[in-house]
Amino acid sequence: FDQTGAGARLQLQCNRKIFGCENYFLTGASFDWAESYFSSGFYPAAMGANYNNILIPGFGFQAQFAVPGFNDFAGLYLTDTFSPTDWFHITGAMRYNYMQVQLGGYGVNPNGSIASTAALEDFQPITPAAGFTLQPLRAFGIVEPELRDLTFFFNYSESFRAPMPDELVGANPLNPVILPMAQIGDPSLSPVYAQTYESGFRGKLPQEINWNFAFYRTDLTNQLQFQQTGHSAAGFFANVADEQNQGVEVMLQGTHGKFSWFANWSFLEATFQNSLHLVNTIGPVSVQPGDRRGGLPEQMVKVGVSCQLTDRWQVSADFQYYSSSFLYGDYANIYPMVSGWEALNIQTYYNLTKWCQIYAFATNVMDLHYFNSGLISQNVFTGAPNGGTIEPFLNPGSPFGVWGGVRFQF
Template sequence: TPGWDLAGNAYLRRFSQRYVDGNDGNFENCSTRSNFRGFLCYQDDGFTAAPGQTQAQFRNQFLLLGAGNAPIPFRAGIPCATLDTVKTEATGWGGSLQATNRDRLLDHGNTFILGGSIDVADYSFKSASLLGLINPDLSVTTNPLNLTYGLVPGLGTGPLRTAAALGIAPSSVIGSNLSMGLYALDTFDLTEQLSLTAGARLNFARIATRDLTGFSPDVTGTRYYTRVNPVAGLTYRVAPWLSLYGGYSESNRAPTPLELACANPNRPCLLPNSLVADPPLKQVEAQTYEAGLRGAVPDFYEGGLLSYKLGLFRTDLTHDILQVAVPGNAARGYYVNVPATRRQGVEVAAEYAAERVSLYANYALIDATFQFQGELSSPNNPLASGDGLIRVRPGNKVPLVPEHQIKAGFEVAVTPEWRLGMNVAAFSSSFFRGDESNLNRKLAPYALVNLTTSYQVSREVQLFGLVTNLTNTRVANFGTFIEPSAAFANRYALTDPRSTTLLQPLSVYGGMRVTW
C-alpha cells in the first residue's frame, strides 16, 4: 500500500556429511585391582570409585568391549587408537516476514517495523569408534602398516565402547529444533536532528533430542528457552554528513543440540560432532552498549560515495558456553556454562565506492576477557594443577580471539565487464584453547592476502574467481593442547603439548552466477 512495505523470504536446506578421523585412544592394560588384567582398558589408572558407585560399576567404566561385546586382549608395545566415524544429516526450513510503515506520526517523521521469523530443523547424529593403531607415519588404520606389529588382536572390532558406555561409546541421536521470533521497532524523529529508536524482540526455542542406543537415556528430552530482548538508542544528525549515535540492546542464544547433548564430563563427546548424555545448559544472555559517530559524504571524489564509522562497544555475557577437554583424550570434551565474559573495544571503518573503483579499510580492537574467578578443566595444559585444572581470574583473555584485527581491500573495473580486486586481513596473537589462565606462549600473529575477479558475460551470467592465501602463508590460526604419548615413541619423542592447525594453504576457486 502507499504506507506499508512488505518483505520476506523462505528457504529449504539439506545437509549430509560423513567423515572418518583417527585419534589417540589412551588405552592401557587393565590394572590388577580391576580383575581384568590382560585385557584392554581406557584410562584405568589414578581413579577411585565415586560415592555410591559399586565396584562392578567402577570397573566397567574402564573395560573396553569390541564386536559382540567381547573384551579385547592387551598386547604391550602396540600404540592403540580409535578410528572414529561420524555421520550428520539435517533438513531445515524457515522464513521471515517484515512489514514497514513510514507514515508521519504527530507531524513527525516515523518508521515502524513489525516482523517475525521461524526456523525448523530435523537432524540425526551417529558416531562410532573402531579399535585401530597409530602407524609410524602417524596415520591411524585398522590394519598394521608396520610388519613389526604382527597380528594385533581386536583391530577393527566395533563399535568400541567401555562396558559401562562411559568415555567411549557409540551414539545415535535424532531430534528437532524450533526457533521463533517476533519483533517490533520504532524510530521517531523528536526533532529534525534527533531520532529515538526503541523496540523489543521475543525469542522462543524448543530443542528436542532422543537417544536411539540405550546408552545415553539422559539425552532424551525437550528443552525450552524464551526471552524478551529490548533495544533503545538515540541518533543525532550534527550535519548531513555526520551523525552521533548511542544505544543499548540485549540478546540471547539458546544452546545448540551439540552443546546440550555434550555437557557431561563423565560422558565426553567426540568433538565437535558427537552427542551423549548431559545436564542442561543455560542460554547465553548478552547486554550491549555502543556509541560513536558515522556518516556518508556523497560526491567525495569523482562522484564516489565515502562512508565511515567510529564506534565504541561493550558486550557483557552471562552463562557463556565454553568447550573444555577431559583428561587423556584431546579429541573428546564437553561444554560448560561460565558465569561471565566480556567483549569490548573500538571499531573504525571507511569505504569509498565509485563507478570504476571501490576500496575499504577497517580496524577492530577486541578486548575479550573472563569476568569471573574459578577453575576450568584443561588436563593437557602444562601448567595445570595435578588434577588437571587451571584457575581463571577476572581480566584473563578469552582464547582464540585476536585483540587487533585489520581488513582492507579494493576492487577496480579493468573493463566494463571485468573487475579485479585484492584484500588483506591481519590478526594479532591469541591464546591457545585450554589456556584460559593465559600462562603459556601465544599463537603468532599472521596476515592473509586474497585475490578476487569477476567477468560479466551478460546481464544474467557472471563468471567469478577467488584465490585465498595468495602468499601460501604457513602459520597456525588455531591451537590447543594434547598429551604427549608414549604411543609415538617408536618414531617421535613428543615433549611439547602444544598442537596447532595451520591456515588453509593457497587455494583457487572458480564458478558461475546466474540471475534472472
C-alpha cells in the same frame, strides 16, 4: 549427520506521522523449524609402528550413539523509530522469543550400558533494544562541508543464545563426549545472555568518502564452555563463565573514478570476568578476571581496492592482518601465543552476458607460511609414560591457491 530446516516470516510496516513528527513502525512474526539426526561409532583398532591404525580382526563396527533432534524457534517482534526533528531519531524494539529443543535416541555410557538421550528444553526470553541518532551540526544550524552528515549514535540491545543440541546432550561431567557430537542424557543448561552497548560517530567527507568510528562492549553471562576430561578430546559443556568483549572499530570507504576502496581496523579485548576453574587436556586451570579468551586476536586490519576495468571486467585485491592470539585451552594466558599473520588475496570476474559470469580468485598470493590458531595439549607420543609432552598444536593457514569457475544467473 542429516539436517532439514524450514521457516516463514510475516511482517507489517507503517509510516504515519505522530503529533506532526515522522514515525516508522514495524511488527512481525517468525517461525523456524529444524530436524536433525546424527550418529557415531567406531572400529576397534591398534596403532602401528608408523602411527597408522590397524583394524583388529573379529571386532566389527560399534555404535556409540544415535540422536534425533527437533528445534522450534518462534518470535514476535516490534520496532518503532520516532523523529521529533530531522536531526534526532529515537528507536525502541522488543522481541519475544520461544525456543524448544527436543532430543531422543540413545548413547553408550563409559561402562558400556545403554542410556537414553531424551531431553526437552524450553526457553522464553524477552529481548529489548533501544537507541538514538543525533546530527549535532544540523541541530545548531552549522553548515560544515568537510563534516557533512556528521552523526552521533548510541545503541543498546539484549540477545540470547539457547544451548545447541550437541551442548545439551554433552553437559554431564560423568559422561564426557567427543566434539562435535554428543551422547548421554545430561543436566539442563541455561541460555547465554548478552548485553551490547555501541556508540560512536559516522559521516561523509569530500570525494565520496564514508567513515565510521565506534566503541562497543558486550557483556556475556552464563557463557557455555567446553571442558576436557583427561588427556583426550572428550569433555563436557557447562555454564561457567562471564565474559566481556569490548573494543574499537574504524572504517573508511570511498570511490574515485573506476576505483573503489575500503580500510577497516578493529581492536578487541575479550576477557573472562569472574574467577573460576576450567579444565583442559593438561589439567585444572585457575582463571582470573581479565584473562584473555583463546583464539581471538586483539587487532585486525582489512584493506581492499577494486577497479572496474571495463563495463564487464572487474579486478579487486584485499589484504588481511591478524595480530597474535592465545592458544585454545590456555585460559590463564601462560603459554606462548600464536604469532600474527597476514595474507593477500586477488579476485576478478568478467560478465560474458547478463546471465553468465567467469570468475577467478587467488588466496595467500605471497604464499606465506603461518598458523592461524592452535591449542595447548599433550603429545602422547612423547614423554611416556607420564602422559606426554605439553606443547602447542598449531593449525596451518591456507597456502597459495587459485580457483576459477563460471556462474549462471537466471
